[in-house]
Amino acid sequence: MNNKRLQRLSDYFRRELLDNTLPFWLRNAPDREYGGFTTFLDRKGAVLCPDKPMWVMGRISWLLARLYNDLEKKEEWLQLSRHGIEFIKKYGFDRDGRMFYSVTRDGRPLRKRRYLFAEIFAIMAFAEYGKAAGDREALETAKRLMRLVEELYAKPWDAPGALEPKVFPQTRPMRGHSMAMIQINTLQVLRRSDFSPDPLPYDRMIDAQIKEVFDLFVKPDKRCLLETVGPSGEYLGDTAEGRCVNPGHAIETAWFLLAEGKHRGDRALIERALPILDWSLDLGWDPKYGGILYFLDIEGKQPVQYEWDMKLWWPHNEAIYGC
C-alpha cells in the first residue's frame, strides 16, 4: 500500500470516527437522568434495552478520555468521560471489590459473572480518565483493580475465593486465551497513564502475559493462535473448543503485541507477532464474499457456533487497526 492510499484511508477513518460514529453515540448514549450511558440502541438511536453493562460503561469512558488525551482537549469529551466514571464508581462495585456485569438504568445490579471483563475495561477507563483529568484517585482505583485481576487470574481453581470455572478443572483443566491477551492491552493503557511516583512494574507484568500467549496459545505448526488449550498449552484437538480459532480475537492479540514491539523498539517481538496476523487473515478471510469469519475449526471441521460464519463489525476494526 502506498503512502497516498494510506493517507486517504486514514482521513476516511478519522472522518467516520469524528463526524459519524462519535456524534451518534454522544447524541444518544449519555443518560442525563440516571447517569452512565444507554448503549443498547437501534440504528436510529432508539433504546432497545435500558440496562447498562459495566464493561461498556468502561469502554465509552475510556474512549472519550483517550480522545481527550491524544486528539484534542475538548471539554465535552472529558466531562462525558467523567459522567461514565461517576456511574461506574457509584453502581459498578460489589462489596467484595469485584464488579457487577450489568445494572439497571438506575444502577441496581442485574448480573455478576465469573469473567473479569467489567473489571478489565474499568481499569482502562479509570487509568485513561485519571491521566486526562489529572485525577490521582481514579488512577489508584485502576491500579487497585489491576492488582485484583492479577490476583484472581493467578489463583488456582481450588483456592478460597477463586472464580468458578465453566468446566470442572478436575476433569478437564483448560486455559482460555482472552485473559492473557486483554491484560497486555490493559497494562499498556495503565503504563501510558500512570503519572504516580509508584507505578506498578508494567513491563514485567506485560512480559509475563506475552510469554503466556506465546507459550500456551500460539501454534506455529498449526499456523494459528488457539482460543483454548490445556494448562501447559496442550492441544485439546478432540474437542470442538480445543480446535476453535477466533480470527478477529487473534488479530487483536497480534496488534497488542505489535504495539508493544513498537513501544519498546523490539524488532524481535514484532517479527514474532506478525505471523499471527498473517495466519489469522489467511484462515479467517472469506474467499467468496470477503470479510472475516467469526469462528473456525483449525482442522477444517464444521465449527459448532451458530454464528461461526457471520461477519461481525469488531474483527474488521481489529484487522484495520492491526494492519
Place this chain on the structure above:
Amino acid sequence: MNNKRLQRLSDYFRRELLDNTLPFWLRNAPDREYGGFTTFLDRKGAVLCPDKPMWVMGRISWLLARLYNDLEKKEEWLQLSRHGIEFIKKYGFDRDGRMFYSVTRDGRPLRKRRYLFAEIFAIMAFAEYGKAAGDREALETAKRLMRLVEELYAKPWDAPGALEPKVFPQTRPMRGHSMAMIQINTLQVLRRSDFSPDPLPYDRMIDAQIKEVFDLFVKPDKRCLLETVGPSGEYLGDTAEGRCVNPGHAIETAWFLLAEGKHRGDRALIERALPILDWSLDLGWDPKYGGILYFLDIEGKQPVQYEWDMKLWWPHNEAIYGC
C-alpha cells in the same frame, strides 16, 4: 389439507424417521466402548466432539423406548435404550441427587448447570424405558427425579438449596416459559408410563403447569406466548428479554396443550391452545424465504440474538408435529 395429502406426508415422515434418521443415529451414536451415545457428529457420522451431554443421553434413550412401546417391539431398540439408561445411571448423577449437564466420553463430569433439563429429559427416558422394559426401578427413578424437579422449581430463590438465578431476583424478578411448558410434556410421558400402584397425581400436576402457562406467558392482546415475564406475568416490555418470542418454542407448548386436550377430550383446552399455534406461525414464518425464524421481538424491534433469523431444524419439527 385433504386426507390423501395427510397420508402422503405421514408416509414421508415415517420413512424419513425409520429409513434415514434412525439408521444414521443407530449406526453412529452408540459408544460400544464407554457406553452411552456420541452425538456430536458431522453429516457423515464422524465425531466432532466426544463429550456426552446428559440431556441428549436422555432424549435418545427416551426415543428408542418410545419407538419400542408404540411402533414395534424391536429388541435392538429396547437394548439400545437400556444402553443409554445404564450410562445415565452410572455417570449422570451428582451426590446431591441432581444431574450433571455433560460428561466426558468415559463419564467424568464436565459441567453442572443451574437448569434442570438434564433431569427433565432423564425423567422422560427412565419413565418410557421403565414402561418398555417393565422396569419398576427405572420408573421409580423417574418419579423421584420428578419430585426433585417439582421441589426445586417451586423453591423461592432465597431458600436454602435453591437454583442460582441468572439475574439478581432482588433487582428484576423474572419467570421463564420453558420450565412450565416442559413439565407438561414430562408429566404426560410419566402418566402414560406409570404402571405402579402409586402414581403421582399427574393430572393435577399438569393442571398447575397449564395454569401457569396461560396465567403468565400467553398474551392474547399481543397475539403471542412470551418467553420471559415478571413473577405475576407482568410484561417486561422495556427489556429485550421481555419482548422476546421464540416461535418454535411456543409451537411446542401449543402441541403439548393440544395433546392434553385430546387426551382428556377437553375441547375448551384445545380451543385455548390453537391460537398459540396460529400466532406463532403468523409471527414466526418468514414471508420471503419461508421457514420459521428463531427469535422475534413482539414489538417488531431488532431482535438481539445473533441467530435470530436462522432457520433451525427443531422449530420446524415442532411445527409439523403441532399442526
